[in-house]
Amino acid sequence: MKGNETFERNNPASVFVYYICVVAPVMFTMNPVIITLSLVGSVFSSFIGQERIGVRFHIYMLILFAIMTAANPIFYHNGETVLFVMNDNPITLEATIYGTVSAAAVISVLYRSRSFTLYMTSDRLLYLFSILSSKAALILTMALRYAPLYARHARRVADAQRAAGLYKERNMIDDIVGGGRVFSATATWALEYGIVTAASMEARGYGVGRRTRYSPYAFKHADIVLTATSLLLLAVIITAGAGGSFDFTFYPRIVAPPATVLTSAAYTAYGILSFLPAILTVIEVVRWKYLMQKI
Amino acid sequence: MIVIKNSRLRRVLRIVIPFVIAPLFVIAGTYLFEPKRQAFVALAIAILACVLFIAGFEHKKTGSRRLIITSIFVALSVIGRFIPFFKPTTALTIIAGVYLGGEAGFLTGAFSALISNFYFGQGPWTPFQMLAWGMIGFFAGVFSKFFIKSRFALIIYGVIAGCVFSVIMDVWTVLWYSGTFSKELFLAAVVAALPHTALYSVSNVIFLFLIARPMGEKLTRIKTKYGV
DSSP: OOSOOTTTTSOHHHHHHHHHHHHHHHHHOOOHHHHHHHHHHHHHHHHHSSOOOOHHHHHHHHHHHHHHHHHHHHHOOOSSOEEEEETTEEEEHHHHHHHHHHHHHHHHHHHHHHHHHHHOOHHHHHHHHHHHOHHHHHHHHHHHHHHHHHHHHHHHHHHHHHHTTOOOSOOHHHHHHHHHHHHHHHHHHHHHHHHHHHHHHHHTTTTSSOOOOOOSOOOOHHHHHHHHHHHHHHHHHHHHHHTTTTOOBOSSSOBOOOOOHHHHHHHHHHHHHHHHHHHHHHHHHHHHHHHHHHO | OOSSOOHHHHHHHHHHIIIIIHHHHHHIIIIISOTTOHHHHHHHHHHHHHHHHHHHOOOSOOOHHHHHHHHHHHHHHHHHTTSSSOOOHHHHHHHHHHHHOHHHHHHHHHHHHHHHHHHHOOSTTHHHHHHHHHHHHHHHHHTHHHHHHOHHHHHHHHHHHHHHHHHHHHHHHHHHHHSSOOHHHHHHHHHHTHHHHHHHHHHHHHHHHHHHHHHHHHHHHHHHHHOO
């Protein structure tokens, strides 16, 4: 099991839409409820969803959270509740809370990005790009294929030069000059090899006539459901946000927006959106258990 | 090198993005949402700018050879980003821009950011890195005549490119963290990133000094030999 398997059967386009919908509200609002939901949802999904996130990432995020929370009250001195005075600068409660919320927003987006990176393997990204432009997708595929090829070739050139007796001793000048030599040899070979590829593509009729395109991903019912759900939930949130019912004032005093039906609807909508990977995983597990029982 | 082949789609994108979608995002960001969240607008504009650049490219001679050479440069600069400390990515982007034209420079920069982020991690910073590197490559192409003549000018451009890349990423960091642009946080970010900025600029100088000439010779040879 490798990577992020929550959306494994979905079309990349619908998953991309989902990630945009789940990240966008965090980017345009500073409402603590939304941001808390986003943070808890993304961290929870990273545990319950089938994503491979190492312990080191969690520790790194925790440290980053602490630093970013501390950064705001040190630079900003607005707010009327002074906690204590450091180097003649007041540290206020409001600035500390603002820093915590900011840090939570950034960390939750980092968690989403991590899970997005695990999901968006190169073949899926290529599919997304081929929707926009087949030529861009061609450049991407070629580069993806060439990068490991060149790395291997460069190692081969370096080995050959070492076998020929070059740079036996470790010194910096020698290393740099040697690196330059290996790079030069690899680049020349790469260009020649590329021209051969281009010639063979042209010989087989690349760029002649109409292009057809094969895609391994179909747009199924599940994708329609995922896309429609994401967009619908985002629409609810934007409707509430555009009406100003999210507006949360931090300075000089913390003022929460009044709780209306629209705000609670938006919070519920964002909660579902944020926990969607976890919900889907749970549904999958329950269905699996149910089917196993029948046997 | 026309990247988006459908000419109607290209024309629509070229008109709709700068005159309709981008202003719409700015207006929405100013009036609809809390005015504090400029980060969202900045992100949307960065993505749109990348698409606009790609839609705007129009070069009559669109050979598959030029396409392949661009992807070779992308691959080389992706590998270059794995070298610890001194990274030739920007230098290779600049060389691609100077010798293959602005479009190739933009694509090299933008795509090497995109591909290498599979390893370094994708995120909302990816569009900004794509735009920053792409623009470095594009402007290298715009001033290419100047840079081929004088290596000194090329190296100065490398220093400026390193600083500009760092500053663009710092602006994004501040916008993302605090939602609105603040001078104090920006200065703090610039100071914190100073070692990185110096490293970018120094490695640009080193690599442009070492590989700009030889790469130029190789590319000129390929061009005369195969007629790219």
